[in-house]
Every structure is written in structure tokens, then in C-alpha cells.
Amino acid sequence: MKLKVLLQYLLPHRALSRVVFWATRWTWRPWKDFLIGQIVRRYQVQMDQAAQPDPRAYRHFNAFFTRALRPDARSADADPQAIVCPADGRISQAGRIEAGRIFQAKGQTFSATELLADETAAEPYRNGHFATIYLSPRDYHRVHMPVAGELVSTTHVPGRIFSVAPFAVEAIPRLFARNERLVCHFRSEHGPFAVVMVGAILVSSVSTLWDGLVIPPYARQVSRRDASGRKIRLDRFGEMGRFNMGSTVIVLLPGQEVRLDPGVMPQKAVRVGERLGHWSGGPHLQI
Secondary structure (H helix, E strand, O other): OOHHHHHHHHOOHHHHHHHHHHHOOOOOHHHHHHHHHHHHHHHOOOHHHEOOOOHHHOOOHHHHHOOOEOOOOOOOOOOOOEEEOOOOEEEEEEEEOEOOEEEEEOOEEEEHHHHHOOHHHHHHHOOOEEEEEEOOOOOOOEEEOOOOEEEEEEEEEOOEOOOOOHHHHHHOOOHHHOEOEEEEEEEEOOEEEEEEEEOOOOOOEEEEOOOEEEEOOOOOOOEEEEOOOOOOEEOOOOEEEEEEOOOEEEEEEOOOOEEEOOOOOOOOEEOOOOEEEEEOOOOOOOO
16 A cells, blocks of 8 residues: 555544644735745646735635636536536546446445435435546635525535545545535436535535535534525525535436536546536426
8 A cells, every 4th residue: 555545544634634724714924825825836826817816915825725716717508408517626537326336436436325424315316427526726616506406405424534636536445435525415407416525634624605614513423404494596507615625526416317428527627617418308396
């Protein structure tokens, strides 16, 4: 086993993530300007697309990391039947869910039941579709709706906080089903869909549009929250949450009437609003 993989099992994930959480919110100018400058230079962040293009203008590092973009920087696919990408990043994997199992990497799969921590909730996706998008430090870190929908419930699932970088995804079995994550269940006019925001080492903080900061605190047990009476409806391409530091988003879609585009392949660079696929049939539910 390579040393960097072994360290993923040995490092104190939550302790390190707590330190980073506070360090990225320190407003001391020399500190936050140093951190922001390092990321901008090392990853060639395109600050001209940001609503605030001056890296030194951000109150702290996390404000920079979760920065808004100019209104014209991203747009949704014009086809109203298009399923759009929820995040900037790269496609890790995408395709069919085969008998309830989701492909992670060569030789690695995990089940939809494990990912959602709920066998009943996983049933609509047993032969459905999925797309896994990896966000790097250079990317825009707000998460948007792939489809218009109404929030049904959220599930905060406890777990490890392994890295989600490609080396870890290839080496650590069932990684996405083991990491701390927030599962967001929606219903659309075409049926249910889920957006899973997966935490990662050092970058495991998640916020949603409706509840604000959700992770941390880190969970000790699976925690479900019903939202059926809250009438939280979000448009396709609308912002739904953000990673306070980055990670991975997994979209689950039901099998019937969904077609992923052939070009949605591993390592493809993607942006929010780009087309992932489309609904092949008309709506059959009212929301």
C-alpha cells in the first residue's frame, strides 16, 4: 500500500478538519492573503469570473473559496428537458446504476443503499443513472440544482473523511459510501432524484441554502430531517448549497426516461449548467 493511501487510514480526519475549519475563517490579513494567494497562483484560479475579482478583498479564506461568480459566468443549457451539471469540476464517473451498485473506479463499486443510508430511498435508483463530479481547489464551490424540484428530506450520514482525490478513489473501497456526507432528496415532475454532498479530509464543511451550515458538527449517527412541509422549491440551475472547501457531488436519477449524454465521460471537465443528459419523456408528477 502506498504511503499516501496508508496515511488516509491513520490520520485523525476530524481533528485535522476542525483545525482547517477555523484556520480558513481567520481574518488576520497576512494569513488570509497568503492562503488565498497560494491557491490562486498554484491552481491558476480564474478570478476574472468572480463577482469580486480582487483576491485581497475577501474577509477570510473561506469567503474566497465559496466566492460568487459574475451573473454571466455560467448559464443553464437552453433545453428545458436537459439535466444540468450541479458543480464545476471533472466527471469522476457517470453511467448506469447496475442492480443498485454504483461504479467508483476500476475494481471498486458501492451500493446506492450504502450511499443514501436508506434501502427504501435507494430503490428508485436501483437501475437508474448517476454522475459523480470531483471539485478541485481551483473550482467554483457552490452546488446547483441539476433539475427543478422540491426538497423532500435530508440525511446527514456520519463517516470517515478520506481524501476524494483520484488516488484515493482508486485505492479505498466504497470511499463515497464511507465518508461523512449530506444526502438531499428531491422530487421533480419526472420523479425523485438525490444530490449527495460528500465531505473530504480537511474540506468537510457543507452548507445548504435552506439550513445554512450543516457540517460541522460531525454526526455520531444517521440523522434524517423531513422537509415535506417546508415547501422548499428550487429551480433548475438554482444554487442549493456549497462546500466550505471542496469535495465531490453525486447525482442519482431514476432509470425511466433518463438519458445521459455520450460525452459525459470520466475526466471530462464540466461547469455548472452544462448538459449532463435529458429526460426522454414528458412529466408525470405535479410539484
